[in-house]
Amino acid sequence: MKIFRDPQQIQSELIALKKQGQRIGLIPTMGNLHKGHISLFKIARKQCDVLVGSIFVNPMQFGANEDLNQYPRTLNDDIKKLESINVDYLFTPTNEIIYPIGTVTNTSVEVNRLTKRLCGESRPEHFRGVATVVNILFNILRPDLVVFGKKDYQQYLILSAMVKDLFLPIEIIAGEIIREDNGLAMSSRNKFLSEEQKDKASNLRQVILNCAQQIKSGDRDYLKIKQQAIDNLKKFEFKVDYFEICSQHSLEDADQSDSDILIASAAWMGQPRLLDNLELTIE
Ligand code: AMP
Secondary structure (H helix, E strand, O other): OEEEOOHHHHHHHHHHHHHOOOOEEEEEEOOOOOHHHHHHHHHHHHHOOEEEEEEOOOHHHOOOOOOOOOOOOOHHHHHHHHHHOOOOEEEOOOHHHHOOOOOOOOOOOOOOOHHHOOHHHHOOOHHHHHHHHHHHHHHHHOOOEEEEEHHHHHHHHHHHHHHHHOOOOOEEEEEOOOEOOOOOEOOHHHHHOOHHHHHHHOHHHHHHHHHHHHHHOOOOOHHHHHHHHHHHHHHOOOEEEEEEEEEOOOOOEOOOOOOEEEEEEEEEOOOOEEEEEEEEEOO
16 A cells, blocks of 8 residues: 655546546545444445545544544554555645645635534534545545445535535445444444443434334324433433434425435433434335
8 A cells, every 4th residue: 555645646646547547436534444434445445446545633623622632543553454455545644734724724615504404513613624624635636436434424415515516526425334233333432432331322323223113103203202312312321412303315304294314313422422323214
């Protein structure tokens, strides 16, 4: 695997490969790679000729009181994992490379509407940081194909909208959520959970599944179902950020006419804020 910090160097190699007709696949990550990330590389591998990963803990997407400094950084282990699955290129820029004039003064990319819901309510600046850095990575690496994980379903939807709205010539694919044996969605932040908290955290998945079951059995009182879910999460000692039953497309609250439903939640278990969701199609 070739590893680059310098954007010009990796860009000129990738552009040369594109000119030869090679299809470039990119997986953007913040590192501390686990099986969830690896699954995305495997999806891309099947559909591209040159497989590129990026590792960059993006300061612009962290709020002032969030966990930027604690975010796990394990570059050497990550490199071993990527080499073991034959990734061709890794881009690991520094903050100064990506934001030479700082995160506050640089140009930013704002996706409207979708960014205001769910995680956007408690993290109002977050998706501006995500959309901006992903655009920068796209412009440096010029991928033909990018795979995002559905663990961050809203992020996937927002970045798909950005690609469409800005006419970027990139195909976006979504990878399914990869989970621990107990159902907990894999996340770099799970390492901040004790064994006991990990057990309790698996209830986030369970509460979402119960909610889906209620809807499947014909209950359409979404406000009531949502409130019951929040009460249940609290019983399992979650601090709930949100639990929503919404449209898979607009992320607005689902109503009786919506058939493509997304059940999505964010909740703290101790220090880490955990995300999970489920897509549900009803008659
Ligand atoms: P991150 O390193 O957390 O920024 O994530 C990089 C990419 O991996 C994003 O597209 C995430 O949605 C995806 N990802 C993270 N965890 C999982 C998981 N458990 N299953 C599938 N994709 C994931």
